Amino acid sequence: MRTQVKALVVGGGAVGASIAYHLARAGWTDVALLERDELTSGSTWHAAGLLPLFNMSYATSHIHDYSVKFYKTLEEETGLNAGFSVVGNLRMAQSRARMDEFELYAATAETVGIPHEWLTPAQIRERWPLLRTEDLRGALFHPTDGYINPADVTQAMAKGARQRGVEILRKRQVDSYEWTGGEWIVRGAIMAERGGNLVPSGEEFEIRAEHVVTATGNHAQRTAKLLGIKIPAIPVEHQYIVTEPDPALVDWRRQNGEHPVLRDADARWYVREERGGWILGPYEDGAPARFPFDVPDSFRADLFPLDLERIEEEYLSMIHRIPSSETAGLKDDYNGPICYTPDGNPLVGPAPGLRNMWLAEGFSFGITAAGGTGHYLAQMMVDGEAEIDMASLDPRRYGDWVTTEYAMRKNEECYSHVYVLHHPDEERAACRPLRTAPCHDRMKARGAQFGCVNGWERPNYFGPPDAPEGFDRDARSFRRGGWWQYARTEAQALREGAGLIDASAFAKHWVSGPGAAAFLDWFTCNRLPRVGRINLTYALTEAGTVRTEYTIVRRREDGFYLVSAGAWADYDRDFLRKAAEDMRGTFGEVLVHDVTTQWGVFAIAGPKSREVLNRLVVDADPGTVLSNARFPWLSARDIELKMCPTLAIRVAYTGELGWELHHPVEMQNYLFDRLMEAGEPDRLTLVGARAQNWLRQEKSYRAFGTELGRDATPLEADLPRFVDLSKEFRGKRAMEETGIRSKCVTLLVDGPEDADPWGREALYAGETRVGRLTSGGYSVAFGKSIGLGYVRPEHAAPGTRLMVRMQTRLWPAEVVEDSPYDPKNARIRVDG
Template identity: 40%
Template sequence: MSNAQVLIIGGGAMGVSLMYHLTKAGWSDVVLVEKNDLTHGSTWHAAGLCTHFAHNPTIQELRATSVRLYRDILPEETGQNCGFHRSGAMRITSNPDRMDEFRHVAGLSDFTGYPLEVLTPERIAELHPLAKLDGLLGGIYEPDDGHVDPTLATNAMAQVATRNGAKVSRYNAVQSIRREGDKWIVETAKETFRATHIVNAAGTWGWEIGHMMGLNIPSVPVLHQYLVTDAVPEVTERLDAKLPELPMIRDPEESWYVRQERDGLILGPYEKEAQAWSVDGVPPEFGADLMPPDLDRVEHIIEAAMERIPALMNGGVKTVVNGPITFTPDANPLIGPAHGLENAWLLTGSSMGVMEGGGSGWFLAHWMTHGAPPMDALAVDSRRFGSWADRDYRVEKAIECFGLQFGVHYPFEERPAGRGKRVSPLHDLMVERGAVMGAAYGWERPNWFSDKQGDIAHESFRRPNWFPHVAKEVETVTTKAGLADLSVFSKFDITGPEARAFIDGLGANRAPANGRIGLTHVLTPAGGVLSEFTVTMLSDTHAYLTSAAAAEEIDMDQLTAHAKGFDVAVSNRCDEMAVIGLMGPLSRDILSQHTSADLGDGFPWLSAQVIDVAGVQVRALRVSYLGELGWELHMDRTEAEQVFLALETSGKPLGMGYYGAYAANSMRLEKGYRGWGGDLTTERTLHEAGVGMFARAKDRTFTGRDAMLERRDSDDRWDMVLLEIHDPEFDPFYAHSVLQGDEIVGVVTSGAHGHRTGKTLALAYLRDRTARANLTVSILGRKTQATILSDAPFDPENLRLKA
């Protein structure tokens, strides 16, 4: 039996990159096993495109890190070129919404330091003289983009890693994986390994390796074709004239990309009806293999590309590549800890394995080394899908993602495939009352309410069609009362003799008194915010915790790990309990008709009681994310309908209505409340986020304490501010650059129009803490004046909450 500190399963760009970065970080006994040879699977036949275009800063950094690695670092370390061509790239469009998307991504990229150029049709002609301009509105140019030889890049990383002590075992398929004590036992065709850590970097085989680990890996291989032409005369002429390589060009509306390949061109079409392949297991003999060409499936896309790039018609088809690439339900890779397993990690599921591989290996190596990711991980965290992401879901979503590879990514995007996986007991009642549903971690939840059955959101970067409906919901909650289905919350019970001690050591805050509610934040070792829990101490032996829907597996992992050494039991109650929100100035009058509990002085703000409501035992929490008098009512899901209908019966005559997630977002911003996952992330501390009051560090020890305090006192600490945006047309959402003059000093993390105050609001981090005046926010390319608000614009003294 061979020992390993880390055993990486899979020798594609992702796994080899991790091996490279772990050895650079000083890890020893790093072993990589591969069932065939390095790059076999999907890496070897990839087109090698590398880009900086992304809607998320973390995804962008994965891609930018890959470019730096392939272009600069590996050639210097190995003395060999990785075949990287800095050709630049552009995306073109005839769609006005797409132009808004380009402006938004360009604004984000200004902040991240990878500036992209929004193009006019004339500028497109300058950059790509072979493209016809008919019908084009413009585009976006990525000057540092290029393409790389996937095999050269992967082998270069392997060369450096093995030089640093890593071992690669080729043609050595994994046969079984099990846990013995504190080690992983991995049986392969050639030998058995005893490893402290294992990493599923199996790509095309990620689902199968996950199955051996006892995991549900929501990835599906999908067949993708591209064709390589013979010599194209127009390209040959450019080579003879020693002109620069043509930039890659993508037309997302027609769903294709084209790049120069020596004296020819590569055309890659993405059909709308994708072809999933080997969903329940890739054939064991499959390796560096391809499927037969099937150009009939993409003939219409090829014709469209030839209309735009007529030179394509002048080169015959030399090669057709038709092979599998893996897709997750949101097309982002799975990176991070494997849920519920100790020292098990995922680095798989990337449909852009070469593009993101170099950076993904860096990202996970940092996480494994330092106990936290180097950037916010929510977009890639391997725990963002749960057991509800079953076979049908992963197939439907993979097909959807492939077909929308070039889809417009709207700020409040809701895609239709794979819906209805998790529904609350109030779902049908919500729909009957006009709820337009969205999805959150598999749950269906009301986003907003319409007075027209079957209404849908018209997605836009500008003011959406649900704006007036949300205004009406806010008015109802502010003047009367509103009901909401909040069942999507993640919900956990901590029970046992040491429940209070458990909470006291969990995060940055102490446990509240019995019958009281508090917030506690679990920190990373670097002091960033990993989890946010609303903590209700029902007794010394019973704590009830709620958190964001998307945090369910992340938070369960934190609670389970923390429970070691405490005499407590941790129970996931997410599917067992439902939550009804009753908010607004009339909420007390409505609730009092169904309970004998004292809802006045005997039930103050931020307190909790177990009371009887309409004959049902309910955990009633007097807490509100909206800044209004109100209660959250938590109960067994089987009894939620009874409580809801009773409240509705007494509330309707008083003018009570309903509210959804969009109205809640508007109202919480008017209170300046931070949201986990957007405003609160692992990148920033509680003090930087402006909620240092929840950090009780005196005479206490907890993970991240010292790092948090060090950053609190650092000169380069960031500051979160609440901004009023002075623009009657554009509403902010996220990832807009904040400027002082021409200098970029910050970034918006969340925003919305505040209907109670008439103010358009945004929370933003300022990386320059001295930038307090003469600020602007760049929204879709337009600079708009912004003012820092010193207090929450709605009820800053919390009089309504305490009423």
């Protein structure tokens, strides 16, 4: 047994085996894997082994696609058959809305290169006559999909890892992790079988590792306690049943081969063939979370009692869809734990606050994701960054505000929503409201329909003040939903008059100390602002891609106020603090304080915004405080708005004259009331995030998480004006060496009358796919759809005519100059 390794993987399921394999394949041959029981003894052993390529996430689609392709190569390398049955996956739809969902998904699949085809009910019936199709609208078929034997594919990856030098040790339970400043000391017990239970044998082990990866599945809460962090991965019960052979299926297979995997999304189940019978796996309401604190020592490869009443509706719907299955009796049943997270995406990446500790936890589709997770996590660990943006899976997307009850309730909700329509404007209700700005109730009374960002309630749009319960849910659509008219009114009102936006969810950090200026100058790619001024800038990864976008306000020579995306507060804080610690010997002491909850933020913008604020400014000469002479664009000042001290920043994400008003959060309601009173003469309009998103696209303002991410450099984002090449900064050399692989552009789209792009669609030049949209919406200025996206450099010139795939059709789109609305920024700089 090795006692010193480069990397130690803890957990011997499919995910852990894949990570060990891919680390070794990437060149880290000094790797060990520990499993507390036997390989596959967690959720892997009772998984149904499906490999669903369907996913709305660009990153997750890449992960699943890699897995499917990778599993097909394992037998040639290892000699072990992974049990992959490439039978295809038929995803059926009973409604037009479901077909709309499939069409939006197919847009993402197309950008990744996942093959798929569309089928009518008649075509379904002709190819698979066992199915009842008269109540279907159509289906989406993945010919490269299918199912795999979870134990076999795990053992194949484990053998491949061993062949590459990985040591795999079973019956090793980790009991402690200790960071020495340069390596981890991992200690634990060697386990033994006694009376059918797994217990410590009395022998112990100790391994030192430069890097540790935890892939502990259902034991994630135990892992979290040992590491002193929070991991919102808690299992939920998942049942499936296996029938006796169905004679009709047996006869069909004799002539046609194995039946494809079936998914009736509206009936909330999957079905696949199993030894002449059927496996039914439902995703019903009421499945409870289990093991919120730890898995009992007595629970090994065990199951829970089946609750047939809970899945009766889904069972009957299977009989309806496959009438011959009614005669097949039940053969086996399974009810086991499968880990979930609040948003359904796994937690893959660095552990918050810890060095060289990596998480791979919370996999609800672990078999599908295992291969790709190993591949891309190995890239992050070995190369410093993955080739795709993994931010949407980053464990630091959840902060310390997440509690056990929150994780349980959200994970139960996530399970029950596996087959609920996934509208792109979806907002799920569980555990809300939780984090609220003081003005929440005031805005709700004025019709605010809220979204949730990092737990914060944020207005998406403002409907009628007397909107009934469920109004927002009923307004959702894959096209222009019921909310669209309200967002358009808000966008027009801001362009023509003045609008007020609650931006309190922004992440805010105070960075100070004798080394602060030198550190931030190295940490970000733009030059630092002078005292009283602001700059937009980017912190880069070691690969030269965009790690975070910041607005930096220089309050004093050694004091900086950093504002970044609200969804990424913990992600940013962890990155800032670790970077400052790493460079302390170079730049001196740097203090980083998260002040997000201390400051509320209102953004006021529009041609009449100065007039509104002038009614509140307290100054010896109030009429000049907001003038260009005293308060120029891209500057910051302390002002008084009646009795509220305010840090006003002259910048507007909407592209109009405007200010961000950062104020003590305890004074927010006072300030809100004064602003609404002062705005009455100019009909100050409350504006939500959806209208703001449209407006920023008219100005070609890139957004972190869409246009800006860890898969593109700021030069590829076409933002050279925010990059100071005369100085040295983190990631500069890698950025320059990367060159321009693709380029971010703005497009106006002549699309369908009832829909706009969502930012997931493929772009074509003729018959060649040349890029993809990353944002989409409607432009009130141009009266048509708009989007931002990345295309090959040769297709980025303004005037280039492209096509965008929406609702299975190609629609004309034209690349336009950046900032097609007010390209000279005259409206932003207007004096008064």
